[in-house]
Amino acid sequence: MVLPIVGLDELWNWDLESSKPVDVKPLRNYRDKLNQGLPETMICHDMKGGYLDEESDNGIILTADIPNPYVFLNWWNIDIFCYFSHNFVTIPPIAYINVAHTHGCLALGTFITEWIEGKKLCEKILESEENVKRTVECLVSIANHYHFDGWLVNIENEIQEENLENLKLFLELLTSQTRASTDFSRVIWYDSVTASGNLKWQNMLNEHNLAWYSSCDGIYLNYNWDDEMLLRSADFGALNRIFVGIDCFARGCIGGWDCYRSFAKANLIRMSIALFAPGWICERFPNHANPIELGLR
Secondary structure (H helix, E strand, O other): OOOOEOOHHHHHOOOOOOOOOOOOOOOOOOOOOHHHOOOOEEEEEOOOOOOOOOEEOOEEOOOOOOOOOOOOOOHHHOOEEEEOOOOOEEOOOHHHHHHHHHOOOEEEEEEEEEHHHHHHHHHHHHOOHHHHHHHHHHHHHHHHHHOOOEEEEEEEOOOOHHHHHHHHHHHHHHHHHHHHHOOOOEEEEEOOEOOOOOEOOOOOOOOOOHHHHOOOOEEEOOOOOOHHHHHHHOOOOOHHHEEEEEEOOOOOOOOHHHHHHHHHHHHHOOOEEEEEOOOHHHHHOOOOOOHHHHHOO
16 A cells, blocks of 8 residues: 655655555546636544545445445536545555546645644755756656646645745756646645745635635635635636635635535535545544445435
8 A cells, every 4th residue: 555755854855766656547537627716625534533444445445343434426526536634644545546537537646844843844945946956856756657737735834934936946947847738637725824834724715825826726725714705716727726625624714514504605616625634534433334424424
């Protein structure tokens, strides 16, 4: 099974020749809504830390301990599937890439830095253009090897002022090189760090995060937005490149069985959607006899 990359040395030492070959299905029947000016729907699959025992390379498996695992079924309603964990570099499991591509969906990995350790990682990566280029080259090579289609970039730690230009360079290079390596791709920035390097979620697109939005394919808004914030976001960028964040766990926002209310708001103004942690149904109702039934609600 594919495993995440947990440190910078491991990333920089990743080598194509020593990596096992993988059998991945090609992307089929993908409709490139972004370039057609249409909104997209992205699933950000975060569940129990990721890389679960039931997530084999051949798909979800049943075990005595997990007789009713979570299975995402609504592929026909989405355009992008992002596999998320809190590891430094999250590579999507092969089975998820395969099923996404079979259903005409892009598959994304996650690049994340957090807390004090994340700040140290960013300082090392961003201290020189050489380190930025080396990091981007490794990320693009990994995506090419596993045949997934881009990255969610989630920087949740402060960035030193002297490193801000290199963060912009990192995003620009990752976006351009990912585009150059495949027919369709996405690099999406999570609304976290401001253009001044502060960790301050904006919950909207504005002058404080516009630089990051402009350096990639779109922005994934934090979840504590309101109607006015969404409307004001429209003054700063293309509606379909703004992904309205919706957290199924309802942490400070509308979620749970009421996610449809947030969907309605985003749909009304033609913004894209990023739904976080739909596996909530299994984490919230672990003893339910039929999680598939819950997933289709």
